Amino acid sequence: MFCDLCGANNPEGSKVCTQCGRNFQPTPENSIQPPMPMGVTPSVHVPNYLVFAILTTVLCCLPAGIPAIVYAAQVNGKLQAGDIAGAQLASKNAKMWCWVAFGAGLAVLVLYMLVVGLGVMSNMTRH
Amino acid sequence: MPYFRKHWLLAGLLAVAATAVATLALFDPATSGLFPPCPLRYLTGWYCPGCGSLRALHQLLHGNLRAAWSLNPLTVLLSPFLAYGTISYAFFEIRGRYLPRIFLPPVWIRVLCAVIILFGIMRNIPVHPFNLLAPGATLLP
Numbered sequence: 001m002f003c004d005l006c007g008a009n010n011p012e013g014s015k016v017c018t019q020c021g022r023n024f025q026p027t028p029e030n031s032i033q034p035p036m037p038m039g040v041t042p043s044v045h046v047p048n049y050l051v052f053a054i055l056t057t058v059l060c061c062l063p064a065g066i067p068a069i070v071y072a073a074q075v076n077g078k079l080q081a082g083d084i085a086g087a088q089l090a091s092k093n094a095k096m097w098c099w100v101a102f103g104a105g106l107a108v109l110v111l112y113m114l115v116v117g118l119g120v121m122s123n124m125t126r127h
Numbered sequence: 128m129p130y131f132r133k134h135w136l137l138a139g140l141l142a143v144a145a146t147a148v149a150t151l152a153l154f155d156p157a158t159s160g161l162f163p164p165c166p167l168r169y170l171t172g173w174y175c176p177g178c179g180s181l182r183a184l185h186q187l188l189h190g191n192l193r194a195a196w197s198l199n200p201l202t203v204l205l206s207p208f209l210a211y212g213t214i215s216y217a218f219f220e221i222r223g224r225y226l227p228r229i230f231l232p233p234v235w236i237r238v239l240c241a242v243i244i245l246f247g248i249m250r251n252i253p254v255h256p257f258n259l260l261a262p263g264a265t266l267l268p
Binding site: 045048050051052054057059066069070072073076077079080111113116 | 160163164166176177180181199201202205208209212213216223225230231232233234236237239240243244
């Protein structure tokens with residue numbers, strides 16, 4: 001089962017979330033979850049990682065950020081339709097693509113540092 | 128993740144973020160050679176939607192809105208939203224709850240995605256007025 005607060009995957013029948021500590025016991029507050037009417041802000045929080053998606057798209061300038069934004073849109077779309085499980089799946093995908101974009105950006109940075117570092121070293125040996 | 132390890136990870140991330148912002152404020156990506164070039168620009172010669180964003184953020188950190196705007200208007204427009212979102216995420220990690228959040232309708236996010244892609248295409252068109260979107264175009268005399 002997925003935690004509806006942080007999205008972590010918990011063993012079936014867990015009483016609290018292992019990641020954020022959310023109480024899964026049915027209480028009057030969190031046991032009832034009617035489908036969301038259109039246009040109403042859902043009370044359940046599923047992160048859509050939109051901020052990180054845009055950051056990696058604009059700063060790492062890599063195509064991997066685009067699917068992250070598309071999945072972020074999907075998270076909010078499914079939340080609006082009341083499809084919590086679908087939103088959590090899209091949220092997971094958005095997170096994954098953010099990391100792919102970030103990792104690719106980091107790889108370019110490391111590669112650049114290596115090339116610059118080697119250039120400096122070869123310059124030093126020449127003089 | 129155990130509570131104490133999460134704290135160290137968070138402290139590490141904040142330190143990395145602070146170092147990155149300080150480096151970006153101290154060194155101008157346009158002249159320092161400390162920052163890697165955009166891989167797409169390097170390989171193909173095309174501008175991507177993010178080209179000029181580091182230089183624009185450097186100018187923003189120094190309060191030069193006009194220079195930042197000319198380098199990458201998209202970054203300037205999105206920066207308040209991105210800054211607030213990042214602070215909100217950090218606040219959630221530290222205090223366990225978000226700052227007041229706005230639920231963006233999915234259509235808006237799709238429009239934003241289209242705007243980013245279109246901006247990337249348009250700034251490569253070497254015809255007036257599209258060429259004004261290329262990084263730093265309106266800074267030239």
